[in-house]
Each structure stands twice: as structure tokens, then as C-alpha cells.
Amino acid sequence: MNDIIQLLPDNIANQIAAGEVIQRPASAVKELLENAVDAGATEIKLLVADAGKALVQVIDNGKGMSDTDARMAFERHATSKIRQIEDLFRIKTMGFRGEALASVAAVAQVEMKTRRAEDELGTYIEIENSKVIKQEVCSYPVGTSISMKNLFFNVPARRNFLKSNAAELRHIMDEFIRVAMAFPEIFFSLTSNGQEVFHLEPGTLKQRIVQILGNTYNAKLVSVGEKTDYMNIYGFVGKPETARKTRGDQYFFVNSRFIKSAYLNHAVNTAFDEMIPKDSFPGYVLFIDLDPSQVDINVHPTKQEIKFEDEKIIYAFVQAAVKHALAQFSIAPSLDFTLNADIQGLDAVNKPFTDDKKQAVASSNLYQTFTQKNQAHFIERENKSGELKHWKSFFESPAAESESKTSSNYSSSLLQSITPKAAAIQVLPDTPLLQLHQTYIIASTNSGFILVHQQLAHERILYDKYSVAAHGQQMATQKSLFPATLELAAADAALLQDLLPDLTSIGYQVEPFGNNSFVIQGIPADILPGNEKHAIELLIEQFKHFSSDIKFSKREKLIRCMARQQAIKAGQSLSQKEMLVLVEELFACTSPNVTPTGSPTYLEFKEDYLDRMFGK
Structure with a gap:
């Protein structure tokens, strides 16, 4: 054999x-x-x-x-x-x-x-x-x-x-x-x-950051620098005004090696708490240097994911260093660096530190681990179960949350497509509409009333419009009287160059102008002029960090980003005519009840349901 x-x-x-x-x-x-x-x-x-x-x-x-x-x-x-x-x-x-x-x-x-x-x-x-x-x-x-x-x-x-x-x-x-x-x-x-x-x-590092990420960062970087026996951290974080709606320029290096870490990312995000909106992400370029024996870089073939000997110390150190930097540069209010009255009143603060007490402290394991060089990671763990209680929240980065949302949204979208379509809703003519909290529109229907979310409804309308345009029927373009020039970082310029044909199909006319610059000659006819540079920058940012478990085509990603960006936002006041047009256009869509990501655009309250609520 x-x-x-x-x-x-x-x-x-x-x-x-x-x-x-x-x-x-x-x-x-x-x-x-x-x-x-x-x-x-x-x-x-x-x-x-x-x-x-x-x-x-x-x-x-x-x-x-x-x-x-x-x-x-x-x-x-x-x-x-x-x-x-x-x-x-x-x-x-x-x-x-x-x-x-x-x-x-x-x-x-x-x-x-x-x-x-x-x-x-x-x-x-x-x-x-x-x-x-x-x-x-x-x-x-x-x-x-x-x-x-x-x-x-x-x-x-x-x-x-x-x-x-x-x-x-x-x-x-x-x-x-x-x-x-x-x-x-x-x-x-x-x-x-x-x-x-x-x-x-x-x-210098600052010059290199500006060379790569663009001149916009030149006056908007805050220096971070802390040294201990166990580890050093240095680099820069962007001032709060540079925070973006998507994960933009975020770079972590451990011993000069680029790494991806949702855990450390969370540490920086929490240092910016209450300084930037919840849905924004700060920019940073941060370097951590520590003894290589405290890091395992061999857990991933490309070395982009690493394991720390003691992750909690690293997390706390990164967070404290960034908070300290922001406070020093008077960007944040005083950030807990002063003792409050409760702490001032504690025995440990008030009573004298006698020789007996000094000796007792110096002989403790905790004291020794922090005073001996490179020993901080040997802190003894006495209550492991207590320590592990909240580990999960550290790892749930905003990105992970948004991806899980996208996944669940997609599931609901799939359900919508396989369930029978709701009977057509007719909004009663000549009946005034009501705007609630500048976010919802209440409209009377033939069988009750509907509560429309103005932003989500407009997103559905625009998505349908851009889809038609992107697949054949090109949108009209309005020429700019004074074309705006857009300067981008090299990586963004390459991305925009790749998107130009698709942008043209939805009404943008953008032309390369050499050296990572572009001229915006025209914009879609139904977009108000004046903010086109910011619109394209935001579009690129959203496109780069489009999170989805589903592999969408480049064009599909672009029209989804465009619909999300151009939709009227919650908090915007609308006239009777604007509300009416919005509701009419929504029900002219192929799937008026959901956004492209599967969120409901309106809720329906039927008359018999309302009667039951009042015991009729």
C-alpha cells in the first residue's frame, strides 16, 4: 500500500x-x-x-x-x-x-x-x-x-x-x-x-504629522508627554474642534510599531468626554514605549494586534496622559486634578504620616512594585472576579457598536423586503401638518395619523433619487459662479480621484487641479450652494469609514453616504409646504417605510388603536 x-x-x-x-x-x-x-x-x-x-x-x-x-x-x-x-x-x-x-x-x-x-x-x-x-x-x-x-x-x-x-x-x-x-x-x-x-x-514628529495629514492640523495639535519607569507616552492629540463624525486620523504606535487597539482607542475617547459630541472621534498620533517583554507582538501575522502584560495599567496611563495634556493646554476645564472636599477630609489626608506607617507602607507588595524599575506590571491580583466585572465595556468601542447596529439594521431591511408591503397610506389633503420638536411631522391619514421622522424620511427620498441617477439617469448639475478649490491629503486625493465618475453621475462636477488639489465646478442642482467643499470632505470621510458587514459596491456606498449627508437634520424647522412635499415624496418611494439601513421612517397610529387606548 x-x-x-x-x-x-x-x-x-x-x-x-x-x-x-x-x-x-x-x-x-x-x-x-x-x-x-x-x-x-x-x-x-x-x-x-x-x-x-x-x-x-x-x-x-x-x-x-x-x-x-x-x-x-x-x-x-x-x-x-x-x-x-x-x-x-x-x-x-x-x-x-x-x-x-x-x-x-x-x-x-x-x-x-x-x-x-x-x-x-x-x-x-x-x-x-x-x-x-x-x-x-x-x-x-x-x-x-x-x-x-x-x-x-x-x-x-x-x-x-x-x-x-x-x-x-x-x-x-x-x-x-x-x-x-x-x-x-x-x-x-x-x-x-x-x-x-x-x-x-x-x-520633528509634528512636522511629519502636518506633512501627512495636511496643514489643517498645523495649529490644532496638543502635545502629550508622560514618563514613568514602566512606560512612556508621547505624541499629539487633535484639539476638540478637529474631531470628526467618523474614525479619521487615529494612529497608535507601540515601540514604534503601528497597532490597532479598540481598547486603547476607548481610553483616548473617554479622555475627551464632554469635550466633543458623543458621535465624534478625536484625531491622535500617540506613541507608547515600554519594555518589549511586557508586550506580545506575535499574536497576529501582520503584528497590527498586540497583547499587553497588564492592559489596565496601559489603559489608565493613556487616558490620564491625554486628560493631563488637554488640561495643561486649557482646552478642558479642570479635570479632577484637585482633591475635592470629601477626599480632603479623609484620615489618610489629614493625619500625620508617622514612621510606623511609613515602614508598613514600604514593606507592602504594592509599594515595592511601583518603586522598583519596570515592576509596575507585577501588581498582585487579589480579587480577580471583581476586576473582571467590567472588562466588556472596555472592549466595546464605538466602532464595534456601529457595526453591530449596521448588521441589525441590515437584518431588519431584509425582513422588510420579504414581508408583504403595507397597504398604501393616504395623507388627507388640505389638512395642516404639525412639526413636533423640529424632528417629527404629524400628518392625518384616511385611517388615523402617522408620525414621520423628517431626517430618516428625507434619507430614503434622497437614496432613491441618487440610485436612479447613479444607474443611468444622470442628475442635473448647477455650475458654480466662483468654483471652490479643494486641497486634500494625498491618500484622500487618491480616493476622490477614484470616486470622480460616480460623483459625476449624481451631479457633482469635480476636476483634478494637480498636486492633490481639485476644483469644484458644479454641484447637484437640488443642493444649496456655499458649502460644497465641506460636503465633499465629509463625503470622503464617511466613505472611508463606511462600516458594514455587507460588501457594498463603491457606487452603493457613495449614494448611501450622500443620502445620509444631504438629508435635512433633526432640529431643523420646516414650513407647511416643505413638510407636505417631504411626506408626498416619501410615499412616492418604492419602500417608503424604511431607510436604506432598515430604520423606520414613520410610525402609523390607526383610529381603532387610538379608540382602544381611550377605552372606546
Whole structure:
């Protein structure tokens, strides 16, 4: 009987590993940029063609490699940074991952040129499908250039799963920004299809933030800086007026590595309590430095999720540091930094601290853990069950809540579509309508009355209108007498460029003006002029952070964002005529009873139900 279990060939094993590490061009960009940083480079250039599908090239002036190291770098589990298992938990460098270059070489055609300062000549290597095709000496300046061409050329099924060029370029920009933000002392540039998108001169962290996120942040950043034996935190938070309705510019770095953490995000949000609206999110770029042994960065292949030894201390520290910064800059009122009368009256505050008491405190475990260097995380846990009581609320970030809402809304929308449609409601003609709390409209019907939510109803009307326009019947455009110029951050400019055809279909006329600028020549005919710049900025912001479990098309996302943005808001006073038009247009819709996300637009109160309520 033949044996059926066999070892995989190296190139197949590498391709499987590559599936975990290299999911799209942006994954390779991250690995290559981090390796360049680790090589001690002061200049790093990223060149991409065809959104990384045709070429990803990183050129650095770092220390370079010997001819043996250049060859070894592409072997699986080859690394310069790990000698024993303990090193895994002391990692201070960036792209240490052993499979990274082997994975790139398994799914692309790779060329590398490298030279060390002590060598007269450099090394040129060509690798395809994990096999070295060519290795020879070459003339090259000190540093390394790695080119990754034709990603997934040998795994066509994977290539088919890549998104549009604009979408893939946005992912590349995200990874580029995350590395460039963490190392402001290094020059970075990004060139796409021969056009320079980013040119970031070395400077301070504040200068780098403004270079990347735009001049609007220049005078609106508050410095954060706290140091202890256990950890340091530094960086900037945006002043409350920079808060956005969607998760905008939020960057957390732990030991210079970008991470995603709903938990730490919650800590910053709570520091802004009562300074920004509940549905807004603050912007920040914050760095936490602590002993690498207190952090496990190996819980996720891309290292974007990490685990702290003691998360509660980190949470409290981040929150306190941000509160302190906001208070120092007189942005917040006094933030609990003074003792209130109840605390002043406690024995511990009033009575003298005798030698006996000093000795008792100094011998306690708690005192020792906080006074010995790097020991704060060894606080003994006496009441674990009590500590765990409220853990859930820390992890329920606003994003998670909104996503669950979207999911439930979608379910209700699905229910609406499979349940029989309600009988047509007829609003009685020549009957005055009543606006309640500038939010609800009460209208008499042939069988009772309806209570219409003006914002949700208008959202449904606009969604239907934009849907028709986006799928063929283009909306009318009103030309601007004085066209507004819109300047965007590079990543937003790339997104807007991608959205231009869809914006045109719903009545916007926006033209590129060079260097991440656009001119707004016209807006949809039924939108009041005067606020078009802000409208497009908000549209981009909403589009970027459109949260949904359902994969909507780009056009669908855009019209949903547009309907939400342009709908008349709760709290807006309406005339009789405006209310009447709103109600009439609502019942002309295909699904007048729900918004696109499944929320009800009105509630119906029937006459017999009202009679029963009054015991008739």
C-alpha cells in the first residue's frame, strides 16, 4: 500500500506561508519598508507601478548586505534578529519576520541589488518562484534596492482577488503612512506610476504629522508627554474642534510599531468626554514605549494586534496622559486634578504620616512594585472576579457598536423586503401638518395619523433619487459662479480621484487641479450652494469609514453616504409646504417605510388603536 503523506516542496510551502504574510501589494510594502528602517537607512524611497501589481520597489541607503547574507535573506525562517526563543519576546526591531522575503520571492519575480560600505562591489540577485535564477557582482551605492514584480504571477487565483488599482493604492498609502509617521527623522518618498505622491523631508514628529495629514492640523495639535519607569507616552492629540463624525486620523504606535487597539482607542475617547459630541472621534498620533517583554507582538501575522502584560495599567496611563495634556493646554476645564472636599477630609489626608506607617507602607507588595524599575506590571491580583466585572465595556468601542447596529439594521431591511408591503397610506389633503420638536411631522391619514421622522424620511427620498441617477439617469448639475478649490491629503486625493465618475453621475462636477488639489465646478442642482467643499470632505470621510458587514459596491456606498449627508437634520424647522412635499415624496418611494439601513421612517397610529387606548 502506497504512503499518502508527503512533505511539500519548498516553493509550495513558501506560497502557503506567503498567503499569510503577503495578502496584497500593501503587505509587501510594509515588510520591505520595515526592513529598510531596520537597516539604519536615512533615506527610503518607495516606487509602485499599477498599484503594486506590476512593481513594488524599495530603495534605501542603509547598511546593505554581504553576498552571503543577500542570498540567505530569501530562505525561509532566515533572520538577523532572532538567535533563541526568548528573543521573540524582546523584539525592538520592525520587519523581523523570517518568512517575509521568502514569501515575497514565492509569489513574485524579485530583483535585489545591495552593497555594504566595506565592500567594493555589490551583489545582484534575481529570484523567481523561490529559485535563484541569477547571482552576480554589480556596481551599486551603499544600501539595498528590492524590486518585486508581477505579484501573484504564479498564483492567478490570488491575483483575481485583488481590488481595483485605486483601492490597492489606498492600502499601499496606508502602510506607507504608518511607517513614515513612526520615523519622522527618516526621509520617505512614494512614487506611483512615475508621479511623486509623498515627499517627506526629515523633521520633528509634528512636522511629519502636518506633512501627512495636511496643514489643517498645523495649529490644532496638543502635545502629550508622560514618563514613568514602566512606560512612556508621547505624541499629539487633535484639539476638540478637529474631531470628526467618523474614525479619521487615529494612529497608535507601540515601540514604534503601528497597532490597532479598540481598547486603547476607548481610553483616548473617554479622555475627551464632554469635550466633543458623543458621535465624534478625536484625531491622535500617540506613541507608547515600554519594555518589549511586557508586550506580545506575535499574536497576529501582520503584528497590527498586540497583547499587553497588564492592559489596565496601559489603559489608565493613556487616558490620564491625554486628560493631563488637554488640561495643561486649557482646552478642558479642570479635570479632577484637585482633591475635592470629601477626599480632603479623609484620615489618610489629614493625619500625620508617622514612621510606623511609613515602614508598613514600604514593606507592602504594592509599594515595592511601583518603586522598583519596570515592576509596575507585577501588581498582585487579589480579587480577580471583581476586576473582571467590567472588562466588556472596555472592549466595546464605538466602532464595534456601529457595526453591530449596521448588521441589525441590515437584518431588519431584509425582513422588510420579504414581508408583504403595507397597504398604501393616504395623507388627507388640505389638512395642516404639525412639526413636533423640529424632528417629527404629524400628518392625518384616511385611517388615523402617522408620525414621520423628517431626517430618516428625507434619507430614503434622497437614496432613491441618487440610485436612479447613479444607474443611468444622470442628475442635473448647477455650475458654480466662483468654483471652490479643494486641497486634500494625498491618500484622500487618491480616493476622490477614484470616486470622480460616480460623483459625476449624481451631479457633482469635480476636476483634478494637480498636486492633490481639485476644483469644484458644479454641484447637484437640488443642493444649496456655499458649502460644497465641506460636503465633499465629509463625503470622503464617511466613505472611508463606511462600516458594514455587507460588501457594498463603491457606487452603493457613495449614494448611501450622500443620502445620509444631504438629508435635512433633526432640529431643523420646516414650513407647511416643505413638510407636505417631504411626506408626498416619501410615499412616492418604492419602500417608503424604511431607510436604506432598515430604520423606520414613520410610525402609523390607526383610529381603532387610538379608540382602544381611550377605552372606546
